[in-house]
Amino acid sequence: MRINGRKSFMFPCVFFVLLMLIFSKSMKILNVNNSINMMAAPSTKEIDEQDAYNKHIPLKKYYIVIDPGHGGIDKGTSYGNMYEKNLTLKIARYAASYLKNKGSVVFLTRNEDKLLGLDEIGDKVNSSYADVFVSIHVNSLNDKSFGGITTLYYDANGYQKDERIKLAKAIEKESVKNDNWENRGIKRQNLAVLRYSKIPGVLVECGFITNPQDRIRLSNEDVLKKLGQNISNGIIDYLNENNKK
Ligand SMILES: [Zn+2]
Incomplete structure (x- = not known):
């Protein structure tokens, strides 16, 4: 047993x-x-940066000034009852609300139908100590065949030249992503509003009011909204790229 x-x-x-x-x-x-x-x-940091770049997620809290071109008695360019000053305010507001939702602090130089002097805009921009400045405009030309989006930059004696070119390229690239906008590229132009700015700044010409196809786009609220969002994505991409280092 x-x-x-x-x-x-x-x-x-x-x-x-x-x-x-x-x-x-x-x-x-x-x-x-x-x-x-x-x-x-890849490390967590690498994933975050790549993801942030692809999805336009801000890497930190950014401060952005958006200037809706013209206003008040200065209606800008026009076609019938379509005024540049109203289109720029709409695009700027769409951009501002999109950027705010993504955690940025946004200043609009005007949020009503009011005319600002160029020096007044310059003072607002420079006293904001923001990361970037973007002025929104709409183009026009006698030749109706001209259409598309152009982003203008200016560097006085090479001031912030690389940054300003990078910002212009990032915005131009994103702004044409929807609605078949023609990409007219970036252009260096001596504009007072860009010359006064001490922070990297560009001016986006959001289509030609004189071009029939662009005018159809500009009269569509969804297109204006998407354009405001895409311009914002370009701003975020530029700032993320700068904040990687
Ligand atoms: Zn204008």
């Missing part, structure tokens, strides 16, 4: 030890695989 008893006790013991050996070996394999995966995966 005693021998039989020892045998029946030994069997489960050996079985248990064998099980433990197999189990611990498979655990080791799992651990090795896990550590390999961990080593191959």
